[in-house]
Amino acid sequence: MKYLLIEDNTELASALCDRMRLDGHVIDHAATLSDGADFLRVGEYDLILLDIMLPDGDGRRFLERHRAQANDTPVIVLTARSEVSDRVGMLDLGADDYLTKPFDHSELQARCRAVLRRRTGSAQTVIRVGTVALDPVSSVLRVGDADVTLRNRELRLLELFMNAPGQIFSKGKLVDRLFSYDASVTENAIEVYVGRLRKHLEPSNVTITTHRGLGYRLDEG
Known part of the structure; x- marks a missing residue:
């Protein structure tokens, strides 16, 4: 699978990219919303991993525009916010799932697989x-x-x-x-x-x- 990670924390982004590549995935990393939008204009992705607080704006507005443009690429939000209202708001904006930081990589991978299965309408991994x-x-x-x-x-x-x-x-x-x-x-x-x-x-x-x-x-x- 090919993922796009939009995350400004250099250490976290590097660790995620390394693990995803070890698992056999292709992943591009954008440190800003602007760079993320550029990647989406020139490439196609199976899944977007989106941070919320970024140097050039709020990831929620990015998600809102993403869905308003009828782009159905699944999005998993990576957030430090744990309040129920924040999570509900992100789901209502069109997020397919969310994960609260810090998180275990195995859980992220499982959630990625679950989101991709839902996208294809399959309950099976095979x-x-x-x-x-x-x-x-x-x-x-x-x-x-x-x-x-x-x-x-x-x-x-x-x-x-x-x-x-x-x-x-x-x-x-x-x-x-x-x-x-x-x-x-x-x-x-x-x-x-x-x-x-x-x-x-x-x-x-x-x-x-x-x-x-x-x-x-x-x-x-």
Whole structure:
């Protein structure tokens, strides 16, 4: 998954980014609301982690504008405010969840997974397409009766495909979703990861097909 963290506490932001990357996620960090808005203009994210008190404004106003623009990207608010009225107000503004500082990283990860499951309308962590089942939490791909442990970017790429079977993803789109904004990569990297996934999927009825000039699509059957 690709996350955007809007947080001005340098130490907290660094720790969160390090942990998210260790868990295999892509994460961009913005220290101000203005920088966060710039990231959203040029990139697409699965989830936003939003602090409230930032140097250039109130995160609640940012959240309000985010929803007013019909942007449905899920938002988890990270707040030091523990009053019920504050939490209710953030939920009413369109936050999908909130977490009171300080918090444990494992709880944040669990809340991220829960919010993303609600977004897709699924109560399960395992994604299934044809004879293939993917558990993003354990990084295990099950093809028929065999289990395959995936590397981080293989996992995230397959997760993208399996969450949208039949949808064509361009190489540029996949680069954006798999790598952070400041990463120096080429679209050739996508060809390498797709090649690895195709080998893993060979025993199944699921394939990744190339659509020349357009990109790749996951197909069943």
